[in-house]
Amino acid sequence: MFENHEMNLSLLVDFYELTMANNFILDEQENVIACFDMFFRKIPDNGGYCIMAGLDQIITFIKNLKFTPEDIKFLESKNLFDKKFLDYLKNFKFSCDVYAIEEGFPIFPKEPIVTVKGPILECLLIETMLLLTLNHQILISTKASRICTAANGKDVLEFGSRRAQGYSGAIYGARASIIGGCIATSCTISEKKFNIPSFGTMAHSWIQMFDSEYEAFKTWAKYSPKNCVLLIDTYNVLKSGLPNAIRVFKELPKNDDRILGIRIDSGDITYLTKKAREILNKEGLHEVKIIVSNSLDENIITNVLSEGAEVDMFGVGERLITSKSEPVLGGVYKLCALYKNDVLIPKIKISENHDKITISGLKTVYRIFDSKTNMAIADLITNFYDTIDETKPLTIFDPNFTWKKKVITDFYTIKLHKKIFDKGVCVYKSPSVMEIHKIKNKEFSKLWPEITRLENPQNYFVDLSKNLWNSHQDLLNKYSNKYI
Structure with a gap:
């Protein structure tokens, strides 16, 4: 509309x-x-x-x-x-x-x-x-509020533009999501139109364009050293993505203003985030944020948090922007x-x-x-x-x-x-x-x-x-x- x-x-x-x-x-x-x-x-x-x-x-x-x-x-x-x-x-x-x-x-x-x-x-x-x-x-806005309630104080990003029911659903759905409690949207035009924060990391295609995952992460960090959020589930989260991300994070010059993070878009959220947090902390990377996405809603978020998932931020897409459950x-x-x-x-x-x-x-x-x-x-x-x-x-x-x-x-x-x-x-x-x-x-x-x-x-x-x-x-x- x-x-x-x-x-x-x-x-x-x-x-x-x-x-x-x-x-x-x-x-x-x-x-x-x-x-x-x-x-x-x-x-x-x-x-x-x-x-x-x-x-x-x-x-x-x-x-x-x-x-x-x-x-x-x-x-x-x-x-x-x-x-x-x-x-x-x-x-x-x-x-x-x-x-x-x-x-x-x-x-x-x-x-x-x-x-x-x-x-x-x-x-x-x-x-x-x-x-x-x-x-x-x-x-x-009501669905967003429910999801933010389930997140229990952790930040929620609206990631649903590509799954919205038409472009107006994406634009105005982003607006309503912010009203409901989300802190940002992936919908860039909504930032321009409504002066709300937009946010994004990378897609798997960035990583696939390079000969190795490490090279993909290192190149990204070269151009985004102060806001370096790496998608670590293209191949294997714990055996490949996380070790390569840690290597790149440690190679970055120290900067108190930088934002470091990993995003996981598939797999067992509870298990993977708990293991990732444990490994990051052992490596002294306590500041690295863990962002998860992948068909989330208030019920899944409630469940994974109750299981002890180590999540700093949720990216919620199709089930928010379409209010899929109802x-x-x-x-x-x-x-x-x-x-x-x-x-x-x-x-x-x-x-x-x-x-x-x-x-x-x-x-x-x-x-x-x-x-x-x-x-x-x-x-x-x-x-x-x-x-x-x-x-x-x-x-x-x-x-x-x-x-x-x-x-x-x-x-x-x-x-x-x-x-x-x-x-x-x-x-x-x-x-x-x-x-x-x-x-x-x-x-x-x-x-x-x-x-x-x-x-x-x-x-x-x-x-x-x-x-x-x-x-x-x-x-x-x-x-x-x-x-x-």
């Missing part, structure tokens, strides 16, 4: 958005003010959280959204759209309010991570781009309210599948923190204009099992929604990717380990305020009595 100033993506819409917009105009409903929420229902990999990412690309898309003469000509050629609709597109100008949770923040199922309020046609025409952008980057987030974008004669009319979708019942009304989200520990207790979804009195005890309850209640005292809240667009004008400045990386680390540290653990995490509370729950139940009862 390239940004709109690089490629015209205005028609990257699901076709029904155009047919609906056309018919709304014919029905003279184009000026009806609607409210839509984007949210997701399920956390990938049975995890305890997701990480917000992709908002900056949505901002760029909306800022540049326009329909070109070529777009209009193409739509006209289909003989499906009324002239009024085509004229509307010719003069399109975004005028909605947009609220969103900022990038880097942990997010949870059912809560609105983006809310759009404005003319119904405008809400419709950004749906596909909003979903595909956030679904992808949230998925990858490659779909499944975020949705649903109508939640309309304005008629300036009166808010909540709207609901009811389903026999309980998870698909939407939460009606124009809403916002508060995160509740314990004043003593500064740790997050729960998120509370409220009506948009409701406030929380922090001087009084607050009762939260499970919206499905209302007998599950918790009374909270000595707490404070932050409102998660930030205003991004005000009547079509962007009023928010996105932080840099590296700033978002820091935001993620800070906000993530406020979640209890029971929420962030990889296996069987505790469910984080996402509850409805009493007022919102009451209006939600009223709608459920209204429509169940009418249609069921």
Whole structure:
């Protein structure tokens, strides 16, 4: 997904958005003010959280959204759209309010991570781009966070460009990986585009180009003496690669600023790294870092570290950049309210599948923190204009099992929604990717380990305020009595 100033993506819409917009105009409903929420229902990999990412690309898309003469000509050629609709597109100008949770923040199922309020046609025409952008980057940032959690403080590099699902998947996946916790990417264009660190060592082909492995390593060290990381598994890690690397390292002039390392891209990670560390230490090369790659994910990393693997840095590729274990987030974008004669009319979708019942009304989200520990207790979804009195005890309850209640005292809240667009004008400045990386680390540290653990995490509370729950139940009862 390239940004709109690089490629015209205005028609990257699901076709029904155009047919609906056309018919709304014919029905003279184009000026009806609607409210839509984007949210997701399920956390990938049975995890305890997701990480917000992709908002900056949505901002760029909306800022540049326009329909070109070529777009209009193409739509006209289909003989499906009324002239009024085509004229509307010719003069399109975004005028909605947009609220969103900022990038880097942990997010949870059912809560609105983006809310759009404005003319119904405008809400419709950004749906596909909003979903595909956030679904992808949230998925990858969350996977990166899980992998970095498994690495237990050791650095993680994103090495997945060549296995990504298309060039935009590589570029924006690298961005999301940094947000999720990786310290660098192998994707050079992402450094240029987002000012994030890129990193690389060598491929086996470098070594194969020389008559001997030693010659290959020595030549590399000649040209990269201060950043000499050698790939030692082309032939045999312990019998060939490591001895030749040690020989070259010892031949290098002493330099306190140099970075020396070996990378292992195959074989038994635990055994090979333990033996390599033992041998390096015996040779007095304690400073040499051990980097491993080769189809890693959070489960493999957890296992090898538990076995005592001696690893300083992980390079993680295909299983990160594609979120191979669960490659779909499944975020949705649903109508939640309309304005008629300036009166808010909540709207609901009811389903026999309980998870698909939407939460009606124009809403916002508060995160509740314990004043003593500064740790997050729960998120509370409220009506948009409701406030929380922090001087009084607050009762939260499970919206499905209302007998599950918790009374909270000595707490404070932050409102998660930030205003991004005000009547079509962007009023928010996105932080840099590296700033978002820091935001993620800070906000993530406020979640209890029971929420962030990889296996069987505790469910984080996402509850409805009493007022919102009451209006939600009223709608459920209204429509169940009418249609069921």
